[in-house]
Amino acid sequence: MAVAARGAGSAQRILDLAERLIQVRGYNGFSYADIAQVMQVTKASLHYHFPSKAELVRRLMLRYAQRFRAALDEIDGRSAGAIGKLQAYVALYTGVLADGRMCLCGMLAAEFATLPVAVRTEVTRFFDLNEAWLATVLEQGRRAGELAFTGQPREAARLLVASLEGAMMLARTYDDVARFQEAGHRLLSGLSGKGAAAPRRRSASGAVM
Amino acid sequence: MAVAARGAGSAQRILDLAERLIQVRGYNGFSYADIAQVMQVTKASLHYHFPSKAELVRRLMLRYAQRFRAALDEIDGRSAGAIGKLQAYVALYTGVLADGRMCLCGMLAAEFATLPVAVRTEVTRFFDLNEAWLATVLEQGRRAGELAFTGQPREAARLLVASLEGAMMLARTYDDVARFQEAGHRLLSGLSGKGAAAPRRRSASGAVM
DNA sequence: GTCTATAGGTGGATAGAC
DNA sequence: GTCTATCCACCTATAGAC
Numbered sequence: 364m365a366v367a368a369r370g371a372g373s374a375q376r377i378l379d380l381a382e383r384l385i386q387v388r389g390y391n392g393f394s395y396a397d398i399a400q401v402m403q404v405t406k407a408s409l410h411y412h413f414p415s416k417a418e419l420v421r422r423l424m425l426r427y428a429q430r431f432r433a434a435l436d437e438i439d440g441r442s443a444g445a446i447g448k449l450q451a452y453v454a455l456y457t458g459v460l461a462d463g464r465m466c467l468c469g470m471l472a473a474e475f476a477t478l479p480v481a482v483r484t485e486v487t488r489f490f491d492l493n494e495a496w497l498a499t500v501l502e503q504g505r506r507a508g509e510l511a512f513t514g515q516p517r518e519a520a521r522l523l524v525a526s527l528e529g530a531m532m533l534a535r536t537y538d539d540v541a542r543f544q545e546a547g548h549r550l551l552s553g554l555s556g557k558g559a560a561a562p563r564r565r566s567a568s569g570a571v572m
Numbered sequence: 573m574a575v576a577a578r579g580a581g582s583a584q585r586i587l588d589l590a591e592r593l594i595q596v597r598g599y600n601g602f603s604y605a606d607i608a609q610v611m612q613v614t615k616a617s618l619h620y621h622f623p624s625k626a627e628l629v630r631r632l633m634l635r636y637a638q639r640f641r642a643a644l645d646e647i648d649g650r651s652a653g654a655i656g657k658l659q660a661y662v663a664l665y666t667g668v669l670a671d672g673r674m675c676l677c678g679m680l681a682a683e684f685a686t687l688p689v690a691v692r693t694e695v696t697r698f699f700d701l702n703e704a705w706l707a708t709v710l711e712q713g714r715r716a717g718e719l720a721f722t723g724q725p726r727e728a729a730r731l732l733v734a735s736l737e738g739a740m741m742l743a744r745t746y747d748d749v750a751r752f753q754e755a756g757h758r759l760l761s762g763l764s765g766k767g768a769a770a771p772r773r774r775s776a777s778g779a780v781m
Numbered sequence: 782g783t784c785t786a787t788a789g790g791t792g793g794a795t796a797g798a799c
Numbered sequence: 800g801t802c803t804a805t806c807c808a809c810c811t812a813t814a815g816a817c
Contacts, residue, residue, distance in 0.1 A: 389600060389686065391598060391600035392685070394809080395811070395812090406810095407785080410811085410813080411782060415811075415812075416811065416812095465682065469738075469741070470682055472741050473678075473682035474601060476596050476597050476601070477597050477598065477601040487745060490742060490746075514758070521739075522758050522759070525735060525738035525739035525743075525755055526738055527738070528738040529733075529734035529735055529736070529737040529739070532681050532682060533681065533737065536696060536699065537696065537699075545727055546730065546731045549727065604792085604793070605791075613801070614803080615792095615793080615794085616795080616802070616804090619795080620800060623794085624793075
């Protein structure tokens, strides 16, 4: 009961800020001091909620994965066709990028060699999830004649994830969301059975990525 | 004359180590101490050659760009067809990845927000160069009927660069070069006029990326 | 839960001897 | 060119008062 009293909660706020900081500056590019400054508290206070940076990020990853799985479920429930699902999936990326951020795991993938092991595990888990979900969508789409591609759905899914992550990173480098949108459109067109998919560009409601 | 006396030169050695460190750990993940340890000298000695970290990396970028441009020129001179050029281009990535490294600029692109401005400039310059070179190859290949793709060569080139960078990052995360090779093959197949390109996998002689 | 205070370490960088 | 010595800022983390 008393749990619902606090508005948002300090721990959640800390995770929110850490998330954004990592997405913009990377794991090795942010510190407790950055979060403390925005929250107007001392660094020591943060250690009460998260004893170590590694633990903070690990917890962040768990929350992130949960939210992301929910987003994919939501897409599955909302969109019927494979193309619609893929468009919604790409829109997840667009929403984050429009906010000046990278995919959390895309960022951490770059710094992979310097990450705590517990965090590494969650990063690969995230990509595994993406690949598996996309592979299912692609397979069903092809079976329904809605999509066309060669080889295994899993391989096509891997390339799609990698391409979107790379396009996101490049687009952010150029501070140009349109670059990413163009890439996303080309990728979906290449998967569409009949020519180009409708270039409808829907932005995600709440950024989940 | 005395210049040729020293074997390799300390400055070059420093750049070599810094390059590898950035490609594995990132700009914010390495320090003068890392280089000093390997070279068995003090940090102060490094500052004699490169007064600041920003200057060190800027100089590194200049050397890198020069070497990369030479590699593209070499490809232009060696390979006749567009597909051959693209395969050789992909092989540049493969060679670096097989050595456990990321593309230097792909890595720096992730950390873009934390980079010294002078370094940022060189990172975007690198991608501009890649896009321009690829766009030319793609355009000529399509005109010759060797390649098939829709839209502007420039847009196709951008997607290709982004996809390769993303695939490289994911493959390194999984420590699985084959993942990248599969992605590269799929990308080239998608550009090839008639079905799949020969899955000939040539590794770069000297890693230039 | 948040504070002060502080520990112990590492970061990039400089001065001046050799 | 390389060293010792040192600076100062910042980092993660802890102890203990409030």
